[in-house]
Amino acid sequence: MKVLLIEDDEPTAAYIANGLRQAGHEVDHSADGRDGLVLATTCTYDAAVVDRMVPGLDGLAVVRTLRSIGAKLPILLLTALGGIDDRVEGLEAGADDYLGKPFAFSELMARLNALARRPPITTGATTLQVGDLIMDLVARTVRRAGQPISLQPREFKLLEVLMRNRGRMMTRTMLLERVWDFRFDPKTSIVETHVSRLRAKVDRPFEAPLIHTERGMGYILEAPPDMGGVPRR
């Protein structure tokens, strides 16, 4: 995809741009809010990564302006401010997601992927299917290879989030936000233990695992290629 990056700190910008290019994306970079806004309005992008504190025009104003002229591209706001209200302010300005500095590139990439390829149909769907795993959102039941799997409410929610984002990496913080609505960093391994419980029910009794761990980064739910999944690199 084609990504617009508005970030004034050179090393950070290079880090993000290189990472995105290595992942096969095209990047336009601007170190100034005003120039970035001009780029955003003159070219078409699939997503924008905007630092909150850039010279020229600050990031929030860039986002607000883009939204006010009807730009729909997904925007990920970056910030070095650790403020507890910053996230809310960012989202209120019209950003789709928010990432505090410092961050791991994998986190940024995962969030950008989740934003940029947001499937439009999932809202209306009543069932989700990945390989032989089927989730009925109305009856709140899960079956794999025809066998019913009994899940706790939170495990169900965790599996639902993973299934809705099939093939995309979900980082630990993304799962904390989406499954538990936690916006802090727990000092224990909540996500890991819940995922391993989920695995014990969803994967262990069956032949091919669906939940895959990306070490130190997060989890991906994907069917094996022979069940219609995309081969993983």
Added chain:
Amino acid sequence: MIALRRSIAVHLAALFFLLFAGAIGGAFAASYWFVRAEIVSRMRADLAARADAIASRLRTQSPEIALSSETGRRVAAVFDANGALVAGQPALSPVVGWREIAAGPLHLDEEPEQESESVLRYGRRVGERILVVGEGMHIAEDTGEALLAGLLSSWAFVALAGCAGAALIAWRVDRRVRRTEEALASYAGGAMSTRLPLTGSGDELDRMALAVNAVLERVAALVETIRQVTTDAAHDLKTPITRLRHRLAEAENSPNADVKSIISAAAADAEQIVATFDALLRIAQVEAGARRARFDLVDLSDVLETVTDAYGPDLEQAGQHIETAVAPGLHVRGDRDLLAQAFANLVENAIRHAGCGAHVSVSAEARGSSAQLVVSDSGPGIPEADRARVLQRFVRLEASRSTPGTGLGLTLVKAVADMHGATLSLSDNWPGLRVTIRFTKA
């Protein structure tokens, strides 16, 4: 000395003087008008009666004799059918009806040197003849003069009282404003405990002083927060930063060093620095009350369930047992994210410090108008002497600081409780630690 031209009190006094002077002038004018009207109407009745009396005498007596009773300020004249004077005051004219003759040269026959005054006259027919009677209007005029004198002296009093009042008000206002100025100057000079003096009267200046004091309080709190964060950051961030520097220097200088493991250790150091810094900022902002404007109705029961549910597996892995007794539907006004983090910190504390085999209990119930939340464990607890201390920043009871953690967990819990107007207390769980937070129900 007060700069009179700029004094609000003097402006007010001048304004009130003008207003009062105008009002008094109006009152006097109205009085004059009413009094004069009354006098004139009495004079008319009197004149009409006199005219009747003379008219009846004219039928039997000669005009000279009939008019002889009219002396002093009373004048009268009789004219024949052609308007020629028959007897009496020649200055009167033979006109029938009422008329006021303004300050005319109407000398009364006996005292021709007397001052001129206006005269009210009345003429009527008596047979063929015309009778005219008149009377000087000195009473009405004297009343007017008396009222004017009263008006002038009233104005003088108002002016005097106004000046004195203005001086008094100006002096008092000036004294209070001066005290306010001094207090603010001392505040600006760094004495941040200074507050504006209050008289306790509850007047406008007191109300303003109260409002200003609230602002001063808030500014002082913010400044204190900044000072605290700066000190804390210096205190607890220098150590990991120094360690990080040493690691990097080692990687740079020693050729045989295992660079990869040094780098990953350095990255962990950086991670720790960021975590501490984030925690500090968060506590500072919570303490400064930055988020109160975003308070919303929060289902405390739901937050607790979510947190205990999230940590359930971790507690089991730590070999601990958890019991939850959360009454449903407890609502408070607050910030869900921060409340969740505070509860999570309490549960994490129990996992970390209560030890294997410990029982952890989370309960919440309504107690009158409050919602009481208790997180307790059967671990070693905190000695009574240390309970207040552990709520401070970076206080960790193990001297070695070997267990992970920033020493900020309980500080944040305390800050979040304070922000929500909740009371936090630590007590003995016999054995173990019992943390009680009491919220006001929404």
